[in-house]
Amino acid sequence: MPYYISGVTADHNDLVARQPKEFKEQNGIDVKRRHRALSLDTADHEVVIADLESGRESVVGYSKLLLTTGASAFMPPVEGTEAEGVYTLRRLSDSIRIKRFLSSATPRRAVIVGSGPIGIEMCESFRRLGLEVSMVELAGQVLPIVDEDVAGRVQGVLESEGVKCLLGQQMLGIREDGGLVRGVELDSGVIPADIVLVAVGVRPLSSLAADAGVELGERGAIKVDSQMRTSAPDVYAAGDCATTSDILTGEQVWMPLGSTARKQGRLAAEAMFGGESTFPGVQGTAVVKCFDHTVGRTGLDEAQAKKAGFDPVAVQVEAESLHSYYPGRGTMYLKMTSDRETGRLLGAQVVGELRSMAEKRLDIMAVAVSCGMSADEMQYVDLAYAPPYSTAVDVPAIAASLMHSRLQGTVCRCDTSGLD
Amino acid sequence: MPYYISGVTADHNDLVARQPKEFKEQNGIDVKRRHRALSLDTADHEVVIADLESGRESVVGYSKLLLTTGASAFMPPVEGTEAEGVYTLRRLSDSIRIKRFLSSATPRRAVIVGSGPIGIEMCESFRRLGLEVSMVELAGQVLPIVDEDVAGRVQGVLESEGVKCLLGQQMLGIREDGGLVRGVELDSGVIPADIVLVAVGVRPLSSLAADAGVELGERGAIKVDSQMRTSAPDVYAAGDCATTSDILTGEQVWMPLGSTARKQGRLAAEAMFGGESTFPGVQGTAVVKCFDHTVGRTGLDEAQAKKAGFDPVAVQVEAESLHSYYPGRGTMYLKMTSDRETGRLLGAQVVGELRSMAEKRLDIMAVAVSCGMSADEMQYVDLAYAPPYSTAVDVPAIAASLMHSRLQGTVCRCDTSGLD
Numbered sequence: 001m002p003y004y005i006s007g008v009t010a011d012h013n014d015l016v017a018r019q020p021k022e023f024k025e026q027n028g029i030d031v032k033r034r035h036r037a038l039s040l041d042t043a044d045h046e047v048v049i050a051d052l053e054s055g056r057e058s059v060v061g062y063s064k065l066l067l068t069t070g071a072s073a074f075m076p077p078v079e080g081t082e083a084e085g086v087y088t089l090r091r092l093s094d095s096i097r098i099k100r101f102l103s104s105a106t107p108r109r110a111v112i113v114g115s116g117p118i119g120i121e122m123c124e125s126f127r128r129l130g131l132e133v134s135m136v137e138l139a140g141q142v143l144p145i146v147d148e149d150v151a152g153r154v155q156g157v158l159e160s161e162g163v164k165c166l167l168g169q170q171m172l173g174i175r176e177d178g179g180l181v182r183g184v185e186l187d188s189g190v191i192p193a194d195i196v197l198v199a200v201g202v203r204p205l206s207s208l209a210a211d212a213g214v215e216l217g218e219r220g221a222i223k224v225d226s227q228m229r230t231s232a233p234d235v236y237a238a239g240d241c242a243t244t245s246d247i248l249t250g251e252q253v254w255m256p257l258g259s260t261a262r263k264q265g266r267l268a269a270e271a272m273f274g275g276e277s278t279f280p281g282v283q284g285t286a287v288v289k290c291f292d293h294t295v296g297r298t299g300l301d302e303a304q305a306k307k308a309g310f311d312p313v314a315v316q317v318e319a320e321s322l323h324s325y326y327p328g329r330g331t332m333y334l335k336m337t338s339d340r341e342t343g344r345l346l347g348a349q350v351v352g353e354l355r356s357m358a359e360k361r362l363d364i365m366a367v368a369v370s371c372g373m374s375a376d377e378m379q380y381v382d383l384a385y386a387p388p389y390s391t392a393v394d395v396p397a398i399a400a401s402l403m404h405s406r407l408q409g410t411v412c413r414c415d416t417s418g419l420d
Numbered sequence: 421m422p423y424y425i426s427g428v429t430a431d432h433n434d435l436v437a438r439q440p441k442e443f444k445e446q447n448g449i450d451v452k453r454r455h456r457a458l459s460l461d462t463a464d465h466e467v468v469i470a471d472l473e474s475g476r477e478s479v480v481g482y483s484k485l486l487l488t489t490g491a492s493a494f495m496p497p498v499e500g501t502e503a504e505g506v507y508t509l510r511r512l513s514d515s516i517r518i519k520r521f522l523s524s525a526t527p528r529r530a531v532i533v534g535s536g537p538i539g540i541e542m543c544e545s546f547r548r549l550g551l552e553v554s555m556v557e558l559a560g561q562v563l564p565i566v567d568e569d570v571a572g573r574v575q576g577v578l579e580s581e582g583v584k585c586l587l588g589q590q591m592l593g594i595r596e597d598g599g600l601v602r603g604v605e606l607d608s609g610v611i612p613a614d615i616v617l618v619a620v621g622v623r624p625l626s627s628l629a630a631d632a633g634v635e636l637g638e639r640g641a642i643k644v645d646s647q648m649r650t651s652a653p654d655v656y657a658a659g660d661c662a663t664t665s666d667i668l669t670g671e672q673v674w675m676p677l678g679s680t681a682r683k684q685g686r687l688a689a690e691a692m693f694g695g696e697s698t699f700p701g702v703q704g705t706a707v708v709k710c711f712d713h714t715v716g717r718t719g720l721d722e723a724q725a726k727k728a729g730f731d732p733v734a735v736q737v738e739a740e741s742l743h744s745y746y747p748g749r750g751t752m753y754l755k756m757t758s759d760r761e762t763g764r765l766l767g768a769q770v771v772g773e774l775r776s777m778a779e780k781r782l783d784i785m786a787v788a789v790s791c792g793m794s795a796d797e798m799q800y801v802d803l804a805y806a807p808p809y810s811t812a813v814d815v816p817a818i819a820a821s822l823m824h825s826r827l828q829g830t831v832c833r834c835d836t837s838g839l840d
Contacts, residue, residue, distance in 0.1 A: 003746060003807060014745035117806070247802075259805035262812045266821065267800070277824070280800050287804035296804050325434035326423060359809045360780040367784055370801050371791030380687070380700050381790050382667075384707035384716050385679035386537070387423060389779045392682045401686065404697070 001095035006125035040212035042232035071202040071240035080174030085181035107194030114199035115142040117288040217243040219254040226278035228268035238264035245281035298366040299347025311340040321356040330356030343374035375403035421515035426545035460632035462652035491622040491660035500594030505601035527614030534619035535562040537708040637663040639674040646698035648688035658684035665701035669728040719767025719789040731760040741776040750776030763794035795823035
């Protein structure tokens with residue numbers, strides 16, 4: 001949606017993965033639009049639904065039920081958030097309203113509250129449209145899903161693109177005038193704003209399940225097992241409304257992401273028809289485009305690793321994506337974390353120029369972390385090398401060699417220049 | 421070097437990873453240029469070397485010896501290969517000679533013998549320079565390191581770029597006139613040529629070792645164990661002159677590649693100083709840029725898998741790299757092979773438009789194959805998703821789902837369009 005708002009994506013209809021009639025025609029699935037599920041009776045296997053057009057209620061029975069109610073954007077309970085020009089960005093209708101407001105009210109100064117992936121994507125969208133952009137973040141760094149050193153680099157990118165970063169600041173209220181937003185009240189004072197995007201996270205939509213006595217879990221999401229089964233018989237849940245587990249710590253977590261939702265949905269469908277696959281959980285992988293840079297993470301950061309009982313060791317590598325003789329290379333920074341005792345790879349974080357293809361190295365690390373690979377093993381993985389694609393020893397392997405040396409206590413000069 | 425020949429890389433000095441004086445200054449290593457090792461006495465731990473300038477011979481003792489003699493281009497023993505305009509491409513001097521010939525003799529018609537990665541890279545270089553290009557291949561398909569279906573797509577790319585592919589044809593001789601190449605004699609007749617590049621593979625330079633009684637292995641390369649030790653005490657070998665093992669089959673193989681050489685060199689250095697890491701072997705990963713496409717492979721193809729005792733099952737997916745609403749996507753074709761019994765991923769092959777970043781999916785598969793991941797597990801790996809980088813479920817996971825369904829015997833429509 002940030003790309004629709006900025007005009008990169010021209011038509012909002014392109015953002016709809018599948019239209020109701022496609023469900024019908026391709027899969028024989030009857031999609032009831034403008035209907036609300038009012039209540040759920042897990043004993044009698046029935047759902048009460050209301051047709052929002054006619055107001056008529058009806059009861060629908062089920063053999064198996066899948067709850068995919070999703071999540072909603074969180075709006076902090078402060079004064080003034082109903083003012084025109086204050087938005088969250090969760091539903092397609094949000095992006096259409098924002099885009100309309102941008103062309104009708106022609107705001108000049110944008111304030112983005114929250115510096116997660118959506119906040120960062122919206123910085124780029126607003127700057128692309130020529131707005132002044134200030135980003136407000138409660139934490140002492142931007143993008144709190146990455147470590148401070150990585151965040152510092154992200155902040156550098158944001159600032160070089162003209163984004164003002166206001167850290168350690170809470171949104172205390174919205175100032176308005178005649179129903180139209182005029183500013184955001186922070187701890188440090190009021191900053192003027194013609195449009196405000198609040199992107200401070202989402203909450204699971206689990207009240208239908210909770211009201212029916214279905215057990216909730218982490219952060220109020222619907223608790224599911226590895227086959228997406230809830231506590232109620234024949235009731236499954238998947239996607240942003242459901243919990244999952246962290247594959248590294250085994251702990252129950254709630255990490256709503258589109259990619260996870262797709263996988264859980266597929267697995268739930270299989271499980272409801274007797275499939276035996278299990279969802280292994282997630283590992284906190286995320287990536288975001290920040291102007292001409294890519295930022296991402298997978299696995300545990302140092303703090304999470306310590307909390308989970310590991311003894312984490314981190315190494316950092318700044319390297320070029322290609323040998324100097326081949327055009328188009330970019331610089332990337334890779335931080336890798338391993339467990340001191342076993343050498344097991346626990347996580348990685350990257351920041352790189354877009355053309356460095358840092359996301360490729362992130363996915364290499366994601367698979368390695370998922371498989372429990374050690375730094376010693378990562379050094380020698382047979383990755384695909386040709387000059388247009390990487391250096392002869394690719395960045396994850398360079399970092400792994402450095403890690404291995406550090407864990408062994410041997411001296412290692414990480415001379416990445418010599419790798420040319 | 422193909423990129424230097426085409427002008428993508430301007431200066432051949434940029435192709436030299438490290439100059440002799442850098443070895444001296446940075447590492448205290450004395451590089452003796454224009455010296456030849458004449459013989460090796462593994463009992464007395466001595467090497468006889470000759471200074472090629474003065475002709476003087478001397479004896480150098482060693483505590484540990486590392487043989488990194490590399491490989492040389494193979495020239496088939498047919499008539500006429502000494503003609504001017506006939507080249508192999510292995511050493512930097514080869515590329516300098518080819519480039520000089522291109523500008524002095526201004527050849528119009530190029531014939532490339534062999535359709536491996538170097539042959540394909542040189543097709544692009546010669547076309548870029550405006551030459552007519554014919555490629556001769558003994559096998560019935562181009563790029564014999566990939567399966568026939570993948571090769572068919574590669575051939576389509578080559579032909580659309582104006583390369584004439586002559587398959588099932590052997591070079592029987594070179595026709596010359598006054599010492600200058602005029603044509604290549606094939607089974608089907610003579611094709612005219614103003615320049616001929618012979619790229620039919622390399623052979624290990626192992627005679628120094630062999631003459632000293634050091635055991636040779638596969639394809640006449642120096643046999644080494646997982647710590648790069650040869651059969652002779654204190655003698656190690658690494659890189660293109662040495663064997664390695666296939667991590668999937670455990671068999672000794674010879675697969676000379678720059679990336680493998682770098683890793684073996686590093687490991688040998690560690691091992692010579694008491695390090696305990698072992699080289700796990702290779703899995704036949706390779707990638708090559710073919711004009712505006714990327715082609716690659718990792719692991720076992722179907723034939724190799726059968727030979728190794730697996731019961732391979734293959735699935736093919738043709739998919740877009742990004743959702744349709746985000747600009748810059750490309751199409752890629754991914755073929756994935758698993759073992760029927762265990763679901764273990766055995767290998768993958770890709771062909772994709774350059775902008776599809778097929779090499780990323782290849783490296784994801786390389787790590788997964790290396791770790792012994794199953795198709796069922798691959799479906800659910802937590803890869804990095806954001807619209808500028810991939811679809812919500814990335815191509816390897818789509819292929820893995822299809823594979824999983826096939827192995828389970830369940831019906832699966834691989835509706836990749838619905839993944840938008």
